Amino acid sequence: MVTVTPVATTKSSDNVGVFASAHLVGRRIAGPLIVLVLWQVASTLQWVDPRFVPSPVTVASSWKEWMFGPVGTGPYSGTWFMHAANSSYRVLVGFLLASASGVLIGCLIGWFRLVSDLVDPVIQILRPIPITAWVPFAVIFFGIRDGSAFFLIALGAFFPIVVNTAAGVAGTPKLLVRAARMLGIRPHMLLPRVVLPAAMPFIFTGLRLGIGLAWVLVIVAEMMAVKSGLGFAMWDAYYFLRLDIIIAAMLSVGALGFLSDLALRLMGRWTLRWSRGL
Amino acid sequence: MNQLAADASPTRQRRIAVRGLRKRFSDIAGQGQIIALDGIDLEIADDEFLTVLGPSGCGKTTLLNVVAGFETASGGEVRVDGEVVLKPGPDRGVVFQEYALFPWLTVEQNIEFGLRERRVPRAKRKARVRQQIASVGLSGFGQRYPQELSGGMRQRVALARVLVNDPKILLMDEPFAALDAQTRSIMQQELLRVWSADRRTAIFITHNIEEAILLGDRVVVMTARPGRIKDIVAVGLPRPRDVTSAEFNQIRRHVAVLLEAEVQATFAAMETGQPP
Numbered sequence: 001m002v003t004v005t006p007v008a009t010t011k012s013s014d015n016v017g018v019f020a021s022a023h024l025v026g027r028r029i030a031g032p033l034i035v036l037v038l039w040q041v042a043s044t045l046q047w048v049d050p051r052f053v054p055s056p057v058t059v060a061s062s063w064k065e066w067m068f069g070p071v072g073t074g075p076y077s078g079t080w081f082m083h084a085a086n087s088s089y090r091v092l093v094g095f096l097l098a099s100a101s102g103v104l105i106g107c108l109i110g111w112f113r114l115v116s117d118l119v120d121p122v123i124q125i126l127r128p129i130p131i132t133a134w135v136p137f138a139v140i141f142f143g144i145r146d147g148s149a150f151f152l153i154a155l156g157a158f159f160p161i162v163v164n165t166a167a168g169v170a171g172t173p174k175l176l177v178r179a180a181r182m183l184g185i186r187p188h189m190l191l192p193r194v195v196l197p198a199a200m201p202f203i204f205t206g207l208r209l210g211i212g213l214a215w216v217l218v219i220v221a222e223m224m225a226v227k228s229g230l231g232f233a234m235w236d237a238y239y240f241l242r243l244d245i246i247i248a249a250m251l252s253v254g255a256l257g258f259l260s261d262l263a264l265r266l267m268g269r270w271t272l273r274w275s276r277g278l
Numbered sequence: 279m280n281q282l283a284a285d286a287s288p289t290r291q292r293r294i295a296v297r298g299l300r301k302r303f304s305d306i307a308g309q310g311q312i313i314a315l316d317g318i319d320l321e322i323a324d325d326e327f328l329t330v331l332g333p334s335g336c337g338k339t340t341l342l343n344v345v346a347g348f349e350t351a352s353g354g355e356v357r358v359d360g361e362v363v364l365k366p367g368p369d370r371g372v373v374f375q376e377y378a379l380f381p382w383l384t385v386e387q388n389i390e391f392g393l394r395e396r397r398v399p400r401a402k403r404k405a406r407v408r409q410q411i412a413s414v415g416l417s418g419f420g421q422r423y424p425q426e427l428s429g430g431m432r433q434r435v436a437l438a439r440v441l442v443n444d445p446k447i448l449l450m451d452e453p454f455a456a457l458d459a460q461t462r463s464i465m466q467q468e469l470l471r472v473w474s475a476d477r478r479t480a481i482f483i484t485h486n487i488e489e490a491i492l493l494g495d496r497v498v499v500m501t502a503r504p505g506r507i508k509d510i511v512a513v514g515l516p517r518p519r520d521v522t523s524a525e526f527n528q529i530r531r532h533v534a535v536l537l538e539a540e541v542q543a544t545f546a547a548m549e550t551g552q553p554p
Contacts, residue, residue: 173378175374175376175378176378178348178366178372178374178378179372179374180391180395181348181365182346182347182366182367182368182370182371182372182440183368183391183392183440184367184392184396184443185391185395186395193391193395194380197380197382198382200382272382273423274381274382274383274423274424274425275382
């Protein structure tokens with residue numbers, strides 16, 4: 001009898017991904033920790049002016065107050081969760097809009113020559129335009145409200161998703177399409193049963209790029225077109241030169257962005273479990 | 279030369295008829311034309327195992343692709359049970375050299391693919407898949423992904439995936455070319471065992487002389503490009519065949535001489551850079 005060895009082994013660190021061993025987790029935490037220590041040393045020894053670059057300890061205590069302080073005792077006290085929830089909600093809605101439209105349109109572009117010829121040039125011309133350039137239109141059409149943020153985030157995240165999906169769909173191995181036709185597939189089932197699964201690795205790449213952009217754009221939107229959220233708090237803190245709050249908000253975005261990407265990676269690992277070691 | 283083999287029983291019927299088949303491709307630059315097949319005439323009986331042997335680039339894969347319905351004829355026609363072949367279908371199961379399994383489906387789901395697409399009820403589907411898995415020696419591997427299997431195992435899945443549809447015709451394009459010698463030998467035996475059970479029409483493409491004679495009722499030897507039929511050799515040895523026997527090697531010598539001239543012609547064409 002032929003024996004089969006499992007393919008997904010933990011032999012190299014880039015194969016391990018999110019399921020890292022304790023040893024690897026330690027190694028990955030060491031880098032940020034060293035940066036923190038250097039930063040604290042630089043502040044304590046006054047290499048940098050603490051009025052402009054607050055020390056990690058200052059940031060931590062301000063952040064703590066921002067999160068857990070009693071509401072009303074200070075301009076930022078106890079408001080972190082509200083801001084974080086607002087930003088997360090906008091990212092989620094914008095990203096879902098971008099995913100749905102990006103995957104759908106990407107499939108059509110990748111599969112139908114006519115759609116590609118008609119739509120792809122439009123996308124390629126719009127794509128290099130910075131999303132910030134759309135802010136005036138967003139505000140005019142959607143007002144200083146969530147709608148503006150949804151629009152800006154969805155638009156920005158749409159492009160990497162649509163481009164990657166189209167590439168993945170267009171790259172479906174012809175041999176697999178032949179095999180499916182030989183097995184008697186009905187033509188309209190080719191897209192869901194063969195093309196979409198074959199494009200899945202590309203689609204997930206697009207989604208991960210999209211979620212990263214969504215966090216960039218939620219801050220842009222909240223600085224310019226909405227009056228709540230971490231981006232708004234950052235802009236507001238800038239007027240009062242509360243650089244400790246700005247740094248806390250920056251780290252908050254970093255952490256939330258990391259967590260949402262982690263969630264996507266876990267979904268990707270499960271969906272693409274067949275491709276391990278491919 | 280193109281009649282059915284001499285030992286035809288009265289119940290034998292013609293399954294595949296290839297008449298005057300021509301196939302041209304434009305080359306990649308789009309300037310010249312490559313003639314892959316230049317007038318192929320061939321008749322294959324419903325219980326026949328036909329092997330096709332030829333130098334690389336002689337158009338043997340093209341012939342298979344036209345019979346499968348993947349490519350259309352530039353001239354002439356292919357008929358299966360009297361019907362002109364226009365598109366692929368589950369009545370002609372194809373086993374590819376590169377396996378062409380769906381990597382995101384398990385072994386079981388790969389084998390089930392055709393039945394599911396043709397809306398065979400679930401219970402019936404499961405029963406047939408289970409039976410097919412057992413008959414090609416894949417029991418216990420149903421939940422594996424193709425990525426986790428060796429080349430030989432993958433080709434078993436590919437074979438099971440078409441056999442489960444109960445095709446009239448089995449088309450195989452160098453299915454064992456990527457396997458090591460031992461695995462290839464095992465797979466040849468397995469294929470003959472499975473084929474002998476119902477003796478469905480089979481076309482098997484190979485560039486390996488021994489394999490062609492070991493498997494086929496008749497061996498079609500093709501010329502260098504443009505592909506024509508040089509000769510058809512009826513093997514006429516009882517199975518299982520002994521590759522070391524004198525009779526076997528007499529045929530091997532005969533086929534080798536036929537093929538040698540064509541391999542030389544292919545090399546000569548490559549060296550002068552002239553399309554033949």
